Amino acid sequence: MQQPIIAVDLTPLLPGGANGGIKTYILECIPWLRRRFAGKTRFLFLTSSISHDEVRRSLCAPDDRLVCVNVNSPVQRWEFLGRGDQDFLWKNPPTDLLWRLSADLLYCPFGATTWHCPGVPTVSLVADLLHLDFPASLSEEERAHRHCYFTKMAADAEAFQCISDYGASRLAQAYGVGRDRLFRTYLVLGGRLRHTPSAAKDAGRPFFFYPANFWPHKNHPVLLAAYADYVAQAGDEAWDLVLTGADSPETRALLAQADTADLAGRLRYEGHVGPHRLEQLWACASALVFPSLHEGFGIPLVEAMAFGLPIICGRATCLGEVAGDAALFANPAEPSALSAAMLRMTRDDELRRELAATSAARLEFFDFGREMDALAGALQRQLQAGPSRPTIIGLEDGFVTNGQVLLHPGKTGWHKLSAIFGQPGIPTQMRLRCGHRIFGTWPMGEQEDLNVDANFLCNLEPVILDFLEADVRAPRPVAVACKRLSVRACGAPTSVNFQTCS
Numbered sequence: 408m409q410q411p412i413i414a415v416d417l418t419p420l421l422p423g424g425a426n427g428g429i430k431t432y433i434l435e436c437i438p439w440l441r442r443r444f445a446g447k448t449r450f451l452f453l454t455s456s457i458s459h460d461e462v463r464r465s466l467c468a469p470d471d472r473l474v475c476v477n478v479n480s481p482v483q484r485w486e487f488l489g490r491g492d493q494d495f496l497w498k499n500p501p502t503d504l505l506w507r508l509s510a511d512l513l514y515c516p517f518g519a520t521t522w523h524c525p526g527v528p529t530v531s532l533v534a535d536l537l538h539l540d541f542p543a544s545l546s547e548e549e550r551a552h553r554h555c556y557f558t559k560m561a562a563d564a565e566a567f568q569c570i571s572d573y574g575a576s577r578l579a580q581a582y583g584v585g586r587d588r589l590f591r592t593y594l595v596l597g598g599r600l601r602h603t604p605s606a607a608k609d610a611g612r613p614f615f616f617y618p619a620n621f622w623p624h625k626n627h628p629v630l631l632a633a634y635a636d637y638v639a640q641a642g643d644e645a646w647d648l649v650l651t652g653a654d655s656p657e658t659r660a661l662l663a664q665a666d667t668a669d670l671a672g673r674l675r676y677e678g679h680v681g682p683h684r685l686e687q688l689w690a691c692a693s694a695l696v697f698p699s700l701h702e703g704f705g706i707p708l709v710e711a712m713a714f715g716l717p718i719i720c721g722r723a724t725c726l727g728e729v730a731g732d733a734a735l736f737a738n739p740a741e742p743s744a745l746s747a748a749m750l751r752m753t754r755d756d757e758l759r760r761e762l763a764a765t766s767a768a769r770l771e772f773f774d775f776g777r778e779m780d781a782l783a784g785a786l787q788r789q790l791q792a793g794p795s796r797p798t799i800i801g802l803e804d805g806f807v808t809n810g811q812v813l814l815h816p817g818k819t820g821w822h823k824l825s826a827i828f829g830q831p832g833i834p835t836q837m838r839l840r841c842g843h844r845i846f847g848t849w850p851m852g853e854q855e856d857l858n859v860d861a862n863f864l865c866n867l868e869p870v871i872l873d874f875l876e877a878d879v880r881a882p883r884p885v886a887v888a889c890k891r892l893s894v895r896a897c898g899a900p901t902s903v904n905f906q907t908c909s
Contacts, residue, residue, distance in 0.1 A: 411790050413444075414451040414510040414527075417466075418477050419517040420458040424653040424679035426517075427620050428706040429534055432594055433516050436779065437466050443783045448790075451510055453522055456480040456496075463494065474508065476500045476522070502801060502813055506842070506869055512790050519556040520563040525798040525815035526869040528789040531560050532568040534594075535703030536577045537624060540724065544623035544701070557582055565795055566785055570594040570704040571725035590785050592778040593729075594704040614647035614675075615719075615749065616692035617707075618685065621658040624701040626739055631665040631674075633698070633745035638669055640750055646693055650676045651685070689714045694752050694759070697726075698739035705729050712770040717762035719748045733769040735762060793819075793867055797903040801872075802889055810884020812872040814894070819866050821897040828857045829888030834877040837887075842868035850877060856890070862897065870894075 415437065420426060441450065451472045454462050457480040459473070467473055475496040497504070505513060505524040513523060515531040523529045538545055538553035545553070560567075561582040567589050569575035575589045615634075619625040627650075638645045652658065662676055680688070695711035697720040708729050711718050718734040720726050727736075735758065737748035752759060794815050801812035808828075816822055824839065828851065835851040839861055846863040851874075863870060875882035894903050 409509075410446075411448045411511040412451050412472075412509055413440075413448050413786065413790075414453060414505055414508065414513045414522070416453045416513065416515045416517065416519075416522050417458065417462055418453055418455045418521065419519070420455065420462065422458060422461065424620065427622075428594065428596075428704075429517065429532075431596060431706070434465055435596055435775075436516070436782070439775075439779050440783060440786070441468060443779070451508055467494075472508070474500075476504065502811055503869055503871065512786060514786065515560075515564070518560060520560045521556075523559075523563040523798070523800065524869055525800060525813045526794055526867055528566075528792070528794050529564045530566045530568060530786060530789055531564040532570070533560075533574055533578050533703075534570060535574060535701065535724075536581055537701055539581055540577065541624045541701040563798055563800075564588070565789055565792075566590060568592055568782060568785065571728055573725035573728055574703050590781060592781045593709075593773055594706055595709055595773045595775045595778050596706060611691065612647050613693035613753075614649045614691075615694055615696040615752075616649050616688055616716075617696050617698070618651045618688070618710075619697075619699065619707070620652040621655060621661060624699060625652075626698045626700050627661055629739060629742050629745065630696065630698045631661070633742040633749065634674070635665070635667070635670060636742060637746040637749040637753075638673060640746065641753055644753060645673065646749075646753055647673045647675065648696075649688060649692070650674075651678065651680050651688065652676075653679045689716075692716060694719065696720075696745075696749060698745055699723075699726070700739060702726055702729075708734075709770065709773045712766045712773070715763050715767045717752060717759045718766060719745070719752060731765075731769050731772070733762060733766040797894070799892075806889040808872070808874055808887045808889060810874050810886060812889070812892075813869045814872075814892075815869055816865060816894045816896065816903055818896055821862055821864050822870075823895045823897055824859060824861045824863060824870075824893075825895070826857075826859045826892045827890040828859070828874075829890055830854050830856060831874070831885050831887045833885065835885045835887065836875050836877040836882070838873040838875070839863060839870070840873070841865055841870050851887070 449470055452462050454475050455477040456475055459475045463473055473494040503524050504522060505527045510527050513527050513529040518531050518533055520529055520531055538550045542550055561584055567578060567584060569578060569589055569591050570593060572591060575591055578584050579586055621627050634648050665674060689710060694717045695707060697707055701724050705726055708718060712733060718730060719737060720730055720734050721739040722736055735748050735752060738744040795817055797817045799814040801808055803809060831851055833853055837849045837851060837857060839846045841863055847861050849857055849859060851857045874885045874887045876885055
């Protein structure tokens with residue numbers, strides 16, 4: 408029996424640290440899943456050209472497939488290493504790409520279900536709902552884009568991996584996702600750092616540490632204002648502040664504004680750092696200051712716990728859920744509140760000892776293996792169950808096809824299709840098939856609606872409606888309006904109107 412294939416959509420992956428903590432999670436999660444499913448599954452990675460080589464080097468095993476479906480790099484210098492159809496570029500990939508690649512499950516660790524194919528169960532990771540909960544941090548265009556793909560994701564995915572209870576609650580509330588489709592795995596990292604506190608803390612000056620990309624919700628401007636106020640109050644006893652995160656013009660502009668004589672030698676920015684340097688910084692840090700205004704989880708909180716560090720953070724979104732009683736809470740939107748917390752952390756030795764002890768105890772709530780077991784279990788259930796809900800792709804706004812419609816009624820067996828398609832404007836032929844099996848063809852006149860009533864046998868493959876030019880040697884797809892489309896399992900009393908699922 409052929410091993411099931413899990414497709415992983417890594418097309419949003421970027422070089423360096425631009426993806427934040429999700430990329431680090433993926434680099435640990437996929438190797439763990441491979442060990443868990445050793446000999447039982449294979450992996451298929453969908454990539455973009457900008458990170459294709461990195462995926463091959465970091466994640467691919469000899470029997471995995473690697474398919475580049477998105478050319479977004481101006482320089483293509485791939486070395487395919489003689490892997491043939493195991494490693495290749497697919498230009499203009501079709502809508503039913505996953506079916507053609509024999510995928511049994513699609514895992515979307517970046518959330519968006521771009522390559523969802525009806526008949527292939529989909530599991531999406533939802534990091535946050537930043538576009539709804541902190542809209543000021545995104546452009547209007549980006550907010551609209553995220554809402555669009557969240558709406559599609561809510562219709563496509565069988566299951567959603569949420570990284571906090573807060574995130575699960577918000578997804579259910581905002582997009583009407585049933586609780587039975589949600590499962591939680593905290594975004595714990597297992598092997599990136601050795602989590603060994605070092606005596607090097609005593610070798611240099613104490614410092615607050617904040618590892619975060621300079622995104623608006625990470626709140627660096629308020630932190631820098633609070634830190635300047637803190638230094639003015641603490642004087643010579645003030646701790647330094649060390650920042651890491653992906654470099655950008657916005658980052659450099661913000662740091663240039665904060666580069667004053669009062670902070671000279673105290674404020675240090677190290678850019679995007681690798682695991683070895685990050686481990687050194689954690690081992691030498693005196694406390695984590697985490698003024699983020701919005702988080703889906705907050706990986707640095709757990710890493711600080713692993714190094715036994717006291718924490719300063721707010722309670723917004725999931726931060727209270729993750730930090731528990733292991734943090735000194737302060738309002739991160741108020742520079743004065745944040746500077747007061749930093750000053751108290753500096754001067755109160757007993758508070759630091761208590762928080763460090765509580766931080767280490769809190770770490771027991773976050774176990775990488777336990778969280779990965781929950782993910783592996785969810786993937787296994789979907790592999791065994793197959794598609795459970797009606798899904799459809801290929802209908803644009805106004806219910807116009809792009810020449811092909813893919814659907815799956817959520818059940819296998821014989822079904823009846825009832826549909827009305829509008830006037831195409833040119834002679835057209837509609838073909839109904841499931842996989843490679845054709846169940847009928849219908850001619851469509853230029854100025855006539857087409858009424859279709861047909862039976863078809865649906866298995867785990869998608870049901871495909873093709874609309875092609877008629878009576879030509881190389882027919883091209885034709886856009887056709889869909890006025891009605893419903894499917895009923897033969898013998899079942901209810902039908903599915905796919906216009907509600909598009």
